[in-house]
Amino acid sequence: MPPTAQRESAAEEAVLLSRIATGDQAAFEQLYRKYSRPLFSLGLRMLENEKEAEEALQDTFVKLWNKAESYDARKSRPFTWSVTIMRRTCIDRLRKNNRRPVSTTLEDARASQWAIPETVRKTTELNDDVDRVNAAMQAIPPHQKRALELALFSGLTHTEIAENLKQPLGTVKTWLRRGMFQLSSSLTEHAK
Helix, strand or coil: CCHHHHHHHHHHHHHHHHHHHCHHHHHHHHHHHHHHHHHHHHHHHHHHHHCCCCHHHHHEEEHHHHHHHHCCCCCHHHHHHHHHHHHHHHHHHHCCCCCCCCCCCCCCCHHHHCCCCCHHHHHCHHHHHHHHHHHHHHCCCCCHHHHHHHHHCCCCCCCHHHHHCCCCHHHHHHHHHHHHHHHHHHHHHHHC
């Protein structure tokens, strides 16, 4: 999707969210039709259970309805914000059941494309975002990259990452902080 079309699509979706914030059910139905399939695919990928993914999707849309007024277009695109809510909902479900997300690396997430059908993928900015993050991650030292992958894609706590990498907690926190700073700087520079 060309950048202009992406911006227009994001702007339309932001308008839907602002209408949802006022209680507009028609706008909510439009957003549901647009986002439910890719969000369900993400949930299915993370939870590996159709019923759990359906429940996580329902919880996510309840949160979108209740939190629509808190959406900030300066921080993220509507779809990215929705994916974040779905991802957190899935991680909460996994933690509640003492399970871990399936995808543990950026490559896993990229390879699966979260199982989003091609027609839906073309209507979102997901591919471009994944490409930019992947390119930015390549510039990060391997130890910081692995720590970030564990934090972002596995939902591990800092302590769990330290145990997984067999490193002191302070070292892991430093790696994460430096990695996030470098990632953020690289993505901000790319956006200019």
